Amino acid sequence: MGVASSSERFHEVDAMRGIAVVMMIIYHVIFDLNFLGAMELDMNSSLLWLTGRLAAFLFIFLVGVSLSLSHSRRGPGSHGHYIKRGIRIFLYGLLITAVTWIYPHEGFIVFGVLHFIGVAVIITYPFAGRRALSVIAALLVLAAGMWISGLRVDTPFFVWLGLKPHGFCTLDYFPLFPWLGVVLLGIFTGDTLYPGYRRRWKREFPARNHTLEFLGKNSLAIYFIHQPVILAFIWFLMNI
Template sequence: MASFHLTFDLEFFGFLPAGTTTTGFFWVYARAIAATFFFLAGVSLWLGHGGGIRWRAFGRRLAMILGGAALVSAATYAADPSTFVFFGILHSIAAASVAGLLFLRLPAAVTLAAALAAYAAPQFLRTGAFDTPWLAWLGLTTYGIRSVDFEPFLPWVAPLLAGIATAKIAARSGLFAALRRHPPSGAIARALGWAGRHSLAVYLVHQPVLMALVWAFTRIVGAG
């Protein structure tokens, strides 16, 4: 994510050609990163609540994600109201996590089938009935959405459901038990563990820091 945002910042300040991050490799790269976020959120949801929903912990986590989403919306609205983030990756992860609760106790095959259906839904269910700002978050409008980050519920709930299903399969195969018996060690493992435990803070802070650094660079050498 940081590498993509650094590329975006370099494009924004003119060091890379316009459209670099919205076409070709970086277009695919951005979606692969987002899919990984959702997938890991699904794995985490099952690890935390697969044995029974811990409502207080879930509510606390959901509140943190929604708070982060609100900060992103407010900051991007202040920067440019015409393209502000009204349903970005944090908003979508929050909604998908609530939906994911329904699949925690269902068989992995059912959850995977639901993931495939969610992925395919925008290809078949788009209709003018969803062409209203209040339903745009579903991802079924017949027109494109103008926003610097739009990750609609459909199809993005799909990788989260896939993460839940994969976690179920991994648990049944004994993978998680093996990892608990032989946890990774070393500085890299500790750094990754810290980043994982503070992923929301890392997500919220890294882009302003990167943009500030690129801006400072432009003050020294000039814009691209």
């Protein structure tokens, strides 16, 4: 198996995250053009929906892969680190909630991708290194998520689980069910392909894309700045 030092990053994981970043930016450019009225676009088109969902799937799946890699590198007994990390990411999510409450307000983000990732890091880290348990839990969570997705309740207090009130509307929504299942699948994949923080295969990928790797390594920062940059650029073009 290909051996990696404890400080080495697996460039293919960063590149996959970089692909998700590119897809996210493409989706949000189209969304913002429509939102600001610069162009009339069909936001319900299958291709656009698939682009947004696939970007989200990749991001969340790679959260699980990264948890697996981190567990292999750090070893057991590091749960305190992940509690702190999860809380920090969740607080970033609350910042997004506050900003979207101010603008655009309508459809402000209640439990978006950062809220979800923050909670998921804390909940799913104990599954790292337990392949059978993680894949069984993934299938159960995905099945439960499919079941409750069509349910509606009379209270907003269970939105984070996937139980939506009637008329619920938000710009970004990633409840624990079914998305925890995607993280768990990522953990299973990471444990399978990188046991002991080593690649299971011997050969490196034939080519590397350093741009994608850069985007993947800086995905959180890009997530924060890309929407204001896109909105400002579109507004500028509309007003010159």
